[in-house]
Amino acid sequence: MQPVRKAVLPAAGLGTRFLPVTKSIPKEMLPLVDKPAIQYVVEEAVQAGISDVLVITGRGKGAIEDHFDRNVELEQVLERSGKTAILEEVQATDRLAHVHFIRQHEALGLGHAVAVAEPHVGGEPFVVMLGDDIMVDDATLLTRMLDVHAETGGSVLALMEVTPEEISAYGALTGEPVREGVMRARGVVEKPKPEEAPSNLAVIGRYVFTPGIFDALRETEPGVGGEIQLTDAIGILLEREPVFGVVFSEGRYDAGKKVDFLRANIELGLARDDLRDEIEQMLRTLVRARGLT
Ligand code: G1P
Numbered sequence: 001m002q003p004v005r006k007a008v009l010p011a012a013g014l015g016t017r018f019l020p021v022t023k024s025i026p027k028e029m030l031p032l033v034d035k036p037a038i039q040y041v042v043e044e045a046v047q048a049g050i051s052d053v054l055v056i057t058g059r060g061k062g063a064i065e066d067h068f069d070r071n072v073e074l075e076q077v078l079e080r081s082g083k084t085a086i087l088e089e090v091q092a093t094d095r096l097a098h099v100h101f102i103r104q105h106e107a108l109g110l111g112h113a114v115a116v117a118e119p120h121v122g123g124e125p126f127v128v129m130l131g132d133d134i135m136v137d138d139a140t141l142l143t144r145m146l147d148v149h150a151e152t153g154g155s156v157l158a159l160m161e162v163t164p165e166e167i168s169a170y171g172a173l174t175g176e177p178v179r180e181g182v183m184r185a186r187g188v189v190e191k192p193k194p195e196e197a198p199s200n201l202a203v204i205g206r207y208v209f210t211p212g213i214f215d216a217l218r219e220t221e222p223g224v225g226g227e228i229q230l231t232d233a234i235g236i237l238l239e240r241e242p243v244f245g246v247v248f249s250e251g252r253y254d255a256g257k258k259v260d261f262l263r264a265n266i267e268l269g270l271a272r273d274d275l276r277d278e279i280e281q282m283l284r285t286l287v288r289a290r291g292l293t
Helices: 037-047 062-067 072-080 084-095 110-115 140-152 212-218 230-240 258-270 276-289
Strands: 006-010 052-057 098-103 126-129 133-135 155-161 171-179 182-190 201-209 243-247 252-254
Touching: 006 037, 006 110, 037 052, 037 062, 037 126, 037 133, 037 140, 052 062, 072 084, 110 212, 110 230, 126 140, 133 201, 140 155, 140 201, 140 243, 155 182, 155 230, 171 230, 171 243, 182 230, 201 230, 201 243, 212 230, 230 243, 252 258, 258 276
Parallel strands: 006 052, 006 126, 052 098, 155 243
Antiparallel strands: 126 201, 133 252, 155 201, 171 182, 171 201, 182 243
16 A cells, blocks of 8 residues: 655635735735644644645745745844744744645636646645644544555545534535444535535545546536536545545634634644743633623
């Protein structure tokens, strides 16, 4: 079995849910505490043992490339002023992983963005990680998915139970349990209407794919919203190869939703030794001042 060595991070989306800030700043660069959201995703890949990362970018996404590049001038200034701790933090970013970039020239959908990665990942299995889903779980979910791939050789999707009202924001999966927390996928529908949803199991933005996904993508016609949907390609793939799902419930933040983005900021701050006490104090004061107890 070929090991999974590469991660693909689609980052070409326009970020309309976070306008006006995303007019000039890529949504992937919005800060969670003091690191851009995309850095948490790269760190998660590295934690799961994957250090080759391909970011699919588009127009206006240059800041992502700058972030993972060296900034020699900044390093010199920090060095001269003796700010060693922050210098190390800055240097760690470009040493974190081998980060590569390819542009998706037209925003034709998530499936199309993944197809753009084919020359880079070639004939190897790989993971796809969506930056809107921020996992704060020490890469537990991704590691479980890689284990199922290693065991079965099949593609693996991340699955989370959501409410019937929420399912129309996601790909919805049908299948049968293989064992506790693992499903064999039988069908998948992109953004079904609540009354038509085949299940309440949502596909969340972590995927392990065999190279078979590229053939499936080539055959995928535009779907919901006129876009080439990754979900539709998965529907083709599961007719040909076994596709599995790993069910999880903890550690995910939907960075595409404003309130969840704020929650992620607070909880990531609370996980930091240097900020915990101050944030707890701030929360206590806020709760009191607003009479929320
Ligand atoms: C995308 C996928 C969808 C998946 C979701 C996970 O949708 O198309 O199948 O359930 O990510 O976050 P988007 O959120 O880009 O609309």
